[in-house]
Amino acid sequence: MTYTRFDAVEEAFMRPSVDAVPPAPATSDYFGCNVFNRKNMRKYLSADTRQKVYESIEQGITLQRDVAEQVAAGMKRWAMDMGATHYTHWFQPLTGGTAEKHDSFAEPYGKGESLEEFTGKLLCQQEPDASSFPSGGLRNTFEARGYTAWDPSSPAFVLGDTLCIPTVFISYTGEALDFKTPLLRSETAVAKATADVLKYFGIKDDAVYSFLGWEQEYFLVDAALYALRPDVIMAERTLVGHNSARNQQLEDHYFGCIPSRVLEFMKDLEFGAYKLGIPIKTRHNEVAPNQFEIAPVFEQANLAIDHNLELMALMKTTAERHGFKVLLHEKPFAGINGSGKHCNWSLGTESGIGLLSPGKNNKENLRFLVFMANVLKAVYDNNALLKASVMTASNAHRLGANEAPPAIISCFLGTQVTNAFKELLKSKDMVKIAGKSKYSLGIPQVPELLIDNTDRNRTSPFAFTGNRFEFRAVGSSANCSSAVTVLNAIVAYQLKQFKEAVDKRIASGTPVTQALLEETKETYKKCQKVCFDGNGYSDEWKAEAKKRGLDCETSAPVCYDAYLSKQTAMIYEDVGVMSDVELKARTEINWEIYNKKIEIEARVLADLTANHILPVATRYQSVLLDNVSKMKEIFTDRKEFEQVACGEIHIIKDIAMHCSEARSKAEEMEAECDRIEDLPGERDKAIAYHDKITVYLEQIREHVDALEMIVDDEMWPLPKYRELLFIR
Numbered sequence: 170m171t172y173t174r175f176d177a178v179e180e181a182f183m184r185p186s187v188d189a190v191p192p193a194p195a196t197s198d199y200f201g202c203n204v205f206n207r208k209n210m211r212k213y214l215s216a217d218t219r220q221k222v223y224e225s226i227e228q229g230i231t232l233q234r235d236v237a238e239q240v241a242a243g244m245k246r247w248a249m250d251m252g253a254t255h256y257t258h259w260f261q262p263l264t265g266g267t268a269e270k271h272d273s274f275a276e277p278y279g280k281g282e283s284l285e286e287f288t289g290k291l292l293c294q295q296e297p298d299a300s301s302f303p304s305g306g307l308r309n310t311f312e313a314r315g316y317t318a319w320d321p322s323s324p325a326f327v328l329g330d331t332l333c334i335p336t337v338f339i340s341y342t343g344e345a346l347d348f349k350t351p352l353l354r355s356e357t358a359v360a361k362a363t364a365d366v367l368k369y370f371g372i373k374d375d376a377v378y379s380f381l382g383w384e385q386e387y388f389l390v391d392a393a394l395y396a397l398r399p400d401v402i403m404a405e406r407t408l409v410g411h412n413s414a415r416n417q418q419l420e421d422h423y424f425g426c427i428p429s430r431v432l433e434f435m436k437d438l439e440f441g442a443y444k445l446g447i448p449i450k451t452r453h454n455e456v457a458p459n460q461f462e463i464a465p466v467f468e469q470a471n472l473a474i475d476h477n478l479e480l481m482a483l484m485k486t487t488a489e490r491h492g493f494k495v496l497l498h499e500k501p502f503a504g505i506n507g508s509g510k511h512c513n514w515s516l517g518t519e520s521g522i523g524l525l526s527p528g529k530n531n532k533e534n535l536r537f538l539v540f541m542a543n544v545l546k547a548v549y550d551n552n553a554l555l556k557a558s559v560m561t562a563s564n565a566h567r568l569g570a571n572e573a574p575p576a577i578i579s580c581f582l583g584t585q586v587t588n589a590f591k592e593l594l595k596s597k598d599m600v601k602i603a604g605k606s607k608y609s610l611g612i613p614q615v616p617e618l619l620i621d622n623t624d625r626n627r628t629s630p631f632a633f634t635g636n637r638f639e640f641r642a643v644g645s646s647a648n649c650s651s652a653v654t655v656l657n658a659i660v661a662y663q664l665k666q667f668k669e670a671v672d673k674r675i676a677s678g679t680p681v682t683q684a685l686l687e688e689t690k691e692t693y694k695k696c697q698k699v700c701f702d703g704n705g706y707s708d709e710w711k712a713e714a715k716k717r718g719l720d721c722e723t724s725a726p727v728c729y730d731a732y733l734s735k736q737t738a739m740i741y742e743d744v745g746v747m748s749d750v751e752l753k754a755r756t757e758i759n760w761e762i763y764n765k766k767i768e769i770e771a772r773v774l775a776d777l778t779a780n781h782i783l784p785v786a787t788r789y790q791s792v793l794l795d796n797v798s799k800m801k802e803i804f805t806d807r808k809e810f811e812q813v814a815c816g817e818i819h820i821i822k823d824i825a826m827h828c829s830e831a832r833s834k835a836e837e838m839e840a841e842c843d844r845i846e847d848l849p850g851e852r853d854k855a856i857a858y859h860d861k862i863t864v865y866l867e868q869i870r871e872h873v874d875a876l877e878m879i880v881d882d883e884m885w886p887l888p889k890y891r892e893l894l895f896i897r
């Protein structure tokens with residue numbers, strides 16, 4: 170007997186809620202217990218070794234070989250005490266997600282005996298056979314070696330029975346093959362450029378960081394129902410499925426009461442996250458049914474991103490324990506909200522100064538306006554690149570597809586900051602004003618608490634929210650490094666330009682404060698076109714944005730061109746984030762991944778149509794045909810027959826039409842895929858996949874969804890939206 174949709178529905182309905190975890194006394198008792206953090210280092214490393222490790226973390230000093238040996242020995246003892254038997258270098262290849270290859274600590278040494286070994290060399294560097302990771306032509310297969318190298322700024326952690334060591338992943342010739350390497354370089358660049366500008370304000374020796382607080386959105390579906398959806402299994406989204414009568418129109422899910430089974434999952438997830446030292450703070454329902462969000466307190470970007478990736482992996486394993494599947498795809502269901510991963514980004518210092526926080530006095534407010542203007546200018550100059558950094562085949566369903574956020578990168582400032590800039594532009598007599606003591610600059614006091622909730626704009630992709638920018642265009646499945654690297658790099662470059670210009674003014678005799686004011690004014694003037702506080706979804710904005718010269722491209726493959734522009738190459742070279750070769754390789758990989766994703770969707774939909782949908786539709790059609798022919802025997806009067814049978818005849822014709830259209834479109838699509846595969850370059854392929862195949866995907870879906878509405882519910886093989894979305 171086959172397992173049907175109804176069995177799955179029953180299983181889902183009857184699934185008991187699994188108790189999350191034994192109640193723990195207080196989070197603080199176990200927070201970070203699975204991390205080789207300072208607390209654990211104190212138990213396993215000598216004071217001297219610890220000191221060297223801290224220096225390495227804080228100042229980026231390379232660890233000496235003998236120190237690495239000490240660290241490795243301590244780390245191994247700690248990990249084994251935690252029950253670990255294996256270790257792995259944990260890295261972030263460009264395929265997305267994380268990669269790990271587990272090696273056992275066990276080192277057999279003959280005579281049938283073995284001991285546990287983990288040396289400084291094994292800690293610091295490995296050579297995984299990485300030939301099957303994408304390299305965009307950076308690595309020929311004969312030099313398939315890539316190196317992973319320890320990143321001490323992100324602490325090692327134990328997951329299950331494995332010690333995980335965060336690492337960068339680079340090619341034999343030193344090019345970045347991962348997300349982490351350019352991110353670390355961008356952090357260094359922006360920290361340096363920021364620190365240089367801070368000197369004007371008398372701030373020295375205060376380390377600068379880029380901070381990130383991500384908000385991870387996701388869907389949960391019952392595992393039994395998931396198992397009956399080949400599209401969701403293979404492509405991570407529903408390629409067919411008619412809207413359910415009720416979806417999110419009641420908006421009753423957002424911030425609603427969290428269903429108990431989901432709550433147990435969340436508690437379990439948080440327990441696991443806390444053990445990994447991930448500072449989870451918030452959990453709530455999202456807008457769409459079965460959509461949720463989890464968010465931590467912000468951290469230094471590199472650490473925040475590692476934590477996000479750890480969490481994404483943890484979500485999947487935890488969901489399994491609770492009979493759920495977690496969907497991180499940006500648009501698993503058509504017609505209802507997709508999932509993003511808002512990246513709250515800011516710059517700040519070790520001592521706690523938020524550089525995007527308005528201050529309490531004019532001097533602090535000038536600093537605030539300086540950094541705001543520079544961020545705006547960087548975003549304005551590089552809006553196409555910023556969009557490219559978040560564009561993927563899956564996120565393209567959100568960006569520009571009439572839902573949060575549009576495919577045009579603009580900045581929302583809110584009334585108060587906008588007014589502050591307006592005042593700045595108006596202020597004329599700078600010399601006099603600036604000459605007065607106590608920084609009486611003639612710009613209005615910007616109140617400390619700026620943005621209240623009424624002054625928020627959900628349609629803006631890059632919104633100022635009081636002490637940070639919220640980059641909303643990032644997709645839920647993304648590695649945030651892609652976006653944060655671009656942000657850090659372009660802001661670093663802009664700050665360098667700014668400093669050069671200010672220095673020039675100072676050199677020609679302008680007092681520092683006035684030079685800063687004048688240059689901030691100039692900077693803002695040049696980029697104010699990027700500011701837009703209105704409705705980002707409206708057609709008027711699309712037209713207006715075009716006029717303002719903002720990038721309005723919606724085709725992902727074309728968006729990637731921004732990585733190859735002269736400007737990007739110049740900026741990346743200048744701030745030392747990526748070389749030309751690395752940029753080219755990365756763009757090649759972006760296209761490659763895009764192509765693979767769309768190709769998979771096409772193959773899955775073609776199979777689904779041919780093997781699942783059409784057979785069922787024709788079976789139902791036969792039932793109707795049979796009925797009609799029997800009616801004909803009873804209703805011998807032709808007119809009478811036509812009257813009673815016309816409804817069914819109409820349906821039969823409809824089914825025939827939809828089946829024939831779906832079949833022929835699917836065949837055409839497959840043939841087109843074959844042709845595309847023969848095209849010479851990845852970019853050409855990507856453009857063809859975008860222009861041709863995604864259109865077929867939509868067309869076929871329309872016919873299948875129409876059939877779903879016609880065919881007897883009893884016969885329909887795939888779990889429907891109402892089941893996927895409303896069963897908890």
Ligand code: ADP
Nearest residue numbers: 380381382383464465466467513514515636637
């Ligand atoms: P929202 O109201 O936008 O849903 P959340 O509370 O869900 O806000 O998430 C906001 C995120 O922004 C959190 O991760 C929070 O720690 C982070 N955040 C707050 N201040 C800053 C800052 N200065 N820099 C970076 N991130 C920040």
Ligand code: MG
Nearest residue numbers: 384451462464
């Ligand atoms: Mg939130």
